[in-house]
Structures are given as C-alpha cells and as structure tokens.
Amino acid sequence: MMKGLKIVVLAKQVPDTRNVGKDAMKADGTVNRAALDAIFNPEDLNALEQALTLKDKIPGTTVTILTMGPARAAEIIREGLYRGADNGYLLTDRAFAGSDTLATSYALSKAIEKIGPFDLILAGRQAIDGDTAQVGPQVAEKLNLPQITYAEEILDINGNTIIVKRRLERGVETVRGKMPLVITVTGSARECRPRHAKQTMKYKHAKTVSEIQEASEDYLQLYNSRPYLNIPELNVNDIQADVTQLGLNGSPTKVKNIENVVLQAKESKLIQNDEKEIEALMIELIKNHTIG
Amino acid sequence: MNNLFVFCEIEEGQVADVSLELLTKGRSLANQLGCKLEAVAIGYNLSEIGKQIFPYGVDTLHIVDDKRLEHYLTLPYSKILIELFKKEQPQIALLGATVIGRDLGPRVSSALKSGLTADCTSLEIGDHEDKKAGKVYKNLLYQIRPAFGGNIIATIINPDCRPQMATVREGVMKKEVFNPNHLGEVKTIDVSKLIDDNDFVVEIIERHIEKRKINLQAAPIIVAGGYGVGSKENFQWLYELAEVLGGEVGASRAAVDAGFAEHERQIGQTGTTVRPKLYIACGISGQIQHRAGMDQSSIIISINTDPKAPINSIADYTIIGSVTDIIPKMIKAYKKNTK
Numbered sequence: 226m227m228k229g230l231k232i233v234v235l236a237k238q239v240p241d242t243r244n245v246g247k248d249a250m251k252a253d254g255t256v257n258r259a260a261l262d263a264i265f266n267p268e269d270l271n272a273l274e275q276a277l278t279l280k281d282k283i284p285g286t287t288v289t290i291l292t293m294g295p296a297r298a299a300e301i302i303r304e305g306l307y308r309g310a311d312n313g314y315l316l317t318d319r320a321f322a323g324s325d326t327l328a329t330s331y332a333l334s335k336a337i338e339k340i341g342p343f344d345l346i347l348a349g350r351q352a353i354d355g356d357t358a359q360v361g362p363q364v365a366e367k368l369n370l371p372q373i374t375y376a377e378e379i380l381d382i383n384g385n386t387i388i389v390k391r392r393l394e395r396g397v398e399t400v401r402g403k404m405p406l407v408i409t410v411t412g413s414a415r416e417c418r419p420r421h422a423k424q425t426m427k428y429k430h431a432k433t434v435s436e437i438q439e440a441s442e443d444y445l446q447l448y449n450s451r452p453y454l455n456i457p458e459l460n461v462n463d464i465q466a467d468v469t470q471l472g473l474n475g476s477p478t479k480v481k482n483i484e485n486v487v488l489q490a491k492e493s494k495l496i497q498n499d500e501k502e503i504e505a506l507m508i509e510l511i512k513n514h515t516i517g
Numbered sequence: 518m519n520n521l522f523v524f525c526e527i528e529e530g531q532v533a534d535v536s537l538e539l540l541t542k543g544r545s546l547a548n549q550l551g552c553k554l555e556a557v558a559i560g561y562n563l564s565e566i567g568k569q570i571f572p573y574g575v576d577t578l579h580i581v582d583d584k585r586l587e588h589y590l591t592l593p594y595s596k597i598l599i600e601l602f603k604k605e606q607p608q609i610a611l612l613g614a615t616v617i618g619r620d621l622g623p624r625v626s627s628a629l630k631s632g633l634t635a636d637c638t639s640l641e642i643g644d645h646e647d648k649k650a651g652k653v654y655k656n657l658l659y660q661i662r663p664a665f666g667g668n669i670i671a672t673i674i675n676p677d678c679r680p681q682m683a684t685v686r687e688g689v690m691k692k693e694v695f696n697p698n699h700l701g702e703v704k705t706i707d708v709s710k711l712i713d714d715n716d717f718v719v720e721i722i723e724r725h726i727e728k729r730k731i732n733l734q735a736a737p738i739i740v741a742g743g744y745g746v747g748s749k750e751n752f753q754w755l756y757e758l759a760e761v762l763g764g765e766v767g768a769s770r771a772a773v774d775a776g777f778a779e780h781e782r783q784i785g786q787t788g789t790t791v792r793p794k795l796y797i798a799c800g801i802s803g804q805i806q807h808r809a810g811m812d813q814s815s816i817i818i819s820i821n822t823d824p825k826a827p828i829n830s831i832a833d834y835t836i837i838g839s840v841t842d843i844i845p846k847m848i849k850a851y852k853k854n855t856k
C-alpha cells in the first residue's frame with residue numbers, strides 16, 4: 226500500500242476574460258475590466274482535478290490550495306474546499322501588489338517552503354488574465370525542483386516515480402519523473418468535478434482572519450468551535466520573504482504602456498462581396514487586434 | 518558581448534520555422550542596436566545545422582551536440598542556457614512561444630532574475646524615461662503583447678535586468694533569408710562537465726501524434742457553418758479559415774444534422790454556448806435556438822446569401838454572398854496583410 230501524498234495546488238482568482246460579453250463593453254468599445262466576474266482560473270481547476278483524482282486513488286493523500294491575491298481571493302480556497310480539497314492558504318500582503326511573474330513565483334515558492342514540504346506541486350499551465358505560463362516553471366526553478374509542463378493526465382504513481390502524459394503542439398508525450406516535482410496542467414485535461422454537497426455545507430462558513438473582522442458574535446462562536454472553518458492567511462513576514470524581491474521592486478518587467486482594444490464595431494456594416502472590401506475588413510480586424 | 522541571442526528549436530534535424538522567424542527579426546534588431554546576432558542550437562548530430570541557420574545572418578552559432586540531448590528536456594537545456602547567458606551576457610534573448618520555449622524560457626529567466634515577456638506580437642527598439650528616478654534608458658526592447666484575454670495590448674519593458682527575454686509564437690514574425698551565402702563563426706560547447714545524471718530525472722518514455730479534443734469554449738475565434746455551407750466538402754473552407762486565424766470550427770444544428778460537422782461542434786441552445794472574441798457565421802440563418810449560444814460574442818460577422826437572414830440583425834459586419842466564394846477571399850486578404 227502506498228503512503229498518502231502531500232499535494233499543493235496553486236490557484237489564482239482571475240477576471241473572466243474569456244467571457245467578455247456585450248454587457249462588459251464600454252461605450253467606446255473597450256472592455257470594462259471591473260465588470261468581469263472573478264473566477265477560479267480554468268486551468269487551475271484542471272490541476273485541482275488531477276490532485277483530487279490522486280486523493281481518490283491513494284488513501285491518506287491531502288490536497289492543499291495555495292492562492293496569492295487580495296482578501297476576496299479567499300473565494301478560490303472555499304471553491305477548492307467545496308470540490309474536495311482539505312485545506313488552503315491565502316497569501317496576501319500589500320507588498321505583493323504589482324508583482325510580475327518572477328516576483329509572484331518568488332512569493333509562492335517561499336510560501337510553499339513555509340507550509341510544505343509537498344510531494345507534488347500542481348498548477349494550471351497558465352492564467353487567462355496574462356496567458357504567460359511562467360509561474361509554474363519559475364516556482365520549480367526557485368525550489369530547485371524538476372518540472373513537467375503541459376500535463377494532460379497523471380497516468381501512474383509508484384513509490385516516488387510518476388508517469389505523466391503531456392500535450393504538445395502536434396501530439397502527446399509520456400514522461401517519467403521523480404517526486405517531489407512541479408506539474409502544470411493544460412486545459413485539455415479532464416474537467417474538474419463539481420462541488421460536493423457535503424463539503425459545501427461543511428465549508429460554506431470557512432473564512433480568513435480578514436473576513437471575520439465583520440462577523441457577528443454568533444458566527445465567531447461557531448468559528449472558534451470549528452477549527453476547520455479558519456482559512457489561514459500568510460503575509461510577507463510569515464513566509465520570511467525578502468521584500469526587495471516582491472511587488473514592483475522585485476519585478477524586472479514593467480508595463481510601459483497599455484492600449485485598450487476596441488472590440489466592437491459602432492454599428493452593423495454591410496460589406497460588399499468583392500476583394501477590396503473584404504481585404505479592408507480583414508485589415509481592420511488585424512489593426513484592432515481581433516485577429517492576427 | 519551584450520549581443521542578441523536566439524534559441525533555435527530543432528526537431529528531427531530541422532530548425533523550427535519559429536526559430537528562423539526569430540532569427541530574421543533578431544537580425545534586424547541587432548542591426549538597429551549595432552550588436553551581433555548569435556544563435557544557440559542544442560541537440561544531437563548537429564554538424565550540418567549551420568547550413569540552415571547561417572543564411573539568416575547569424576554571426577556566432579553556439580552548438581551543443583550530445584546524444585543525451587537529442588530531445589528537449591527541461592533541466593539539461595535550461596542549465597546550458599543559464600551558463601551560456603551568464604558567460605556571454607546577452608542584452609536580448611528570444612525564444613519561440615512553443616511548448617518548449619514556454620517550458621524553458623521561464624526557468625532560465627527565473628535563474629537569471631531577468632524577467633520574460635510571453636507571446637509577444639511585436640518587438641521594437643525604443644527609449645524609456647523613468648521620470649521618478651530621473652533616468653533615461655536608451656535602446657530598450659519594447660515587448661508588445663496582448664493581455665487580458667486580448668482586450669488590451671501592453672508594451673512591456675525590462676529597464677535594468679539582462680537579458681531582456683521574450684517569446685514569440687510561430688507565424689507572427691516573417692521569415693526571410695538574409696544572405697544564402699552568409700557564414701559566421703561556430704563555437705562548440707562541451708557540456709560533459711556541466712550536466713550530470715541528476716539532470717535526466719525526467720525522461721521521455723514515448724511520443725506519438727494524437728488529435729486534440731474540440732474545445733469551442735476556449736477558442737477566441739470561431740468559424741461556424743450552417744446548412745447554407747452546402748456540404749461536408751465545403752466545410753473544408755471553414756477549417757482552413759479557422760486554421761489561419763487560430764480558431765475552432767463550430768456548426769448549427771442543421772449543419773450537424775446534415776452530417777457536415779460532428780455533433781461536438783454544435784453551438785446553440787442544445788449545443789455549446791460560446792462567447793468568443795470573433796464569431797464568423799457562415800450560411801447560418803440565425804434562428805433563436807442558435808443565437809442563444811452565440812449572441813454574446815464580441816464581434817459577429819455574418820456571411821449569407823440572404824440579405825434578410827435574421828443573423829444579420831445581430832452581426833457587426835454582414836457580407837452578402839456565398840460562403841465558398843467569400844472565405845477564399847478572406848484567407849487571401851489575411852495572408853497578404855500579416856507577417
């Protein structure tokens with residue numbers, strides 16, 4: 226019988242950039258970013274499913290969610306708990322604001338060192354707000370661990386040997402690695418299971434320290450009698466991070482300029498079926514970054 | 518020193534197109550900066566590889582030729598690049614935004630604490646003034662990319678750390694031979710002391726070609742066909758348009774029922790609901806059950822022979838005409854105006 230694994234899933238709360246409907250459009254045709262829903266990054270859910278599958282298979286396995294973000298990102302941890310995770314940590318501090326992927330990976334790696342060790346660190350391949358696919362490999366490098374990116378399925382685990390199917394551009398590749406290691410999971414992997422009714426009841430009232438500031442007396446009583454309702458928060462001091470490697474200071478890349486893309490034509494246009502007009506349409510779509 | 522480096526991906530002895538595109542771009546950026554263009558090739562049996570790389574104007578080609586490095590592996594490849602970059606101090610390093618480049622780039626940039634911008638759609642040289650620090654930076658690499666699901670275009674810079682690293686997808690830059698007879702210097706790197714067994718803890722057991730599942734909801738661009746497309750053969754045009762634009766093919770129920778497309782592609786009330794950035798409805802009348810699954814798309818183009826088709830009333834652009842006549846024109850115009 227194999228001994229249970231300790232798994233951490235890195236998850237991010239992201240604006241739902243894939244579902245920019247007409248309702249999230251401003252009059253000038255650009256996106257009102259504040260109007261987008263905050264969701265569990267889709268590929269992080271794929272990663273969570275891989276973790277939960279291992280938990281089903283190997284008794285004694287625990288799944289921890291680690292998310293970095295503002296106070297409201299506690300929602301991501303609750304969502305993970307509803308679906309079957311065992312616990313979660315919210316990594317939150319003003320000092321993290323403005324972090325690029327490198328500074329983010331540094332903070333996450335320090336948090337993992339603090340709450341670990343883990344046999345497996347799972348993450349989504351990339352987050353839909355940035356699409357960079359950098360955090361997984363950078364966390365691996367910071368922790369000096371091997372990595373398997375673009376994973377579609379964990380096929381087998383035996384002792385500390387793990388076999389993973391990867392999704393490449395034109396095919397698939399099966400690789401064998403040794404734990405501990407970092408795996409990033411791609412969107413073509415199995416979808417995450419839905420919320421579990423019992424878990425949802427159990428963790429509905431789970432809150433972070435920041436969130437209980439506004440709680441009632443009754444709630445505090447409940448909270449204090451049920452330790453599992455406490456979602457621990459970690460700040461810069463807790464993870465003993467070097468502040469010069471965090472936030473804007475710790476980010477080698479800077480945003481010089483942002484241009485809003487105009488996604489919507491002002492009115493319906495009739496295009497004649499001739500080469501010139503069709504070319505003009507394609508040029509317009511290329512120019513406004515709809516295609517190309 | 519402080520040159521521009523391009524990592525060349527090699528698959529079965531062939532340098533990947535994306536790498537040749539980066540060499541083309543790299544050559545022109547290097548000219549602008551007055552520095553040299555250097556390339557890195559890692560793999561096995563590379564004695565002839567220079568023939569493919571030098572015509573793109575490469576001044577120095579670094580070759581690592583080792584049986585164990587025949588296929589890409591994260592740890593040894595990243596170790597080699599990290600060591601090389603520490604020694605050569607490039608000012609810019611470019612990689613393809615491929616599975617390999619997106620596995621390797623972040624690992625290298627993390628070790629060098631250099632920063633990396635993924636999936637750039639344009640690279641330019643420019644200056645930057647940091648008003649707060651009262652500093653002017655000359656000749657930085659502007660790394661221009663869409664972010665936020667393509668809703669914004671950001672220009673990213675990397676003022677202080679080197680190399681300035683960026684990845685670019687295949688097909689974004691143009692590929693152009695600089696001079697077919699150009700020859701540069703070859704430097705072979707001996708890695709026998711650098712890499713050891715620990716770098717091979719992750720090993721490839723097997724590789725094969727396998728088709729991806731259809732994922733309409735993740736597609737930023739959908740080319741959807743209806744009964745008006747006419748046949749399964751005509752649907753090929755939709756696949757071709759989707760391929761060049763980087764999108765997926767969807768279908769109406771009437772098209773699925775007629776056997777023009779698989780059921781997984783159906784969009785609408787009894788199919789998938791999608792909200793892509795661009796929805797191109799080809800020969801779809803736009804009945805309410807279909808619209809329910811796509812009317813929240815950001816931009817809708819309708820191609821239809823009937824000017825009064827209901828779909829046109831929700832379309833941002835309507836092209837009146839036959840699908841098989843219009844799509845080839847779109848493909849041609851797109852190809853002509855990109856790269």
Ligand SMILES: Cc1cc2nc3c(=O)[nH]c(=O)nc-3n(C[C@H](O)[C@H](O)[C@H](O)COP(=O)(O)OP(=O)(O)OC[C@H]3O[C@@H](n4cnc5c(N)ncnc54)[C@H](O)[C@@H]3O)c2cc1C
Pocket residue numbers: 742743744745746747768769770771772783784785786787788799800801802803804805806807810820821822823826838839840841
């Ligand atoms: C309960 C229920 C659920 C349904 N669910 C769905 C659903 O999920 N999805 C869905 O799509 N439908 C659904 N339908 C069916 C729906 O009502 C329509 O029948 C269907 O969407 C019509 O498909 P169509 O537009 O491809 O075909 P048609 O309505 O036949 O339209 C074909 C269009 O092609 C145009 N055309 C013809 N030749 C050409 C040419 N050469 N070039 C360009 N244009 C041309 C015509 O002018 C016409 O506008 C549902 C119906 C019911 C009752």
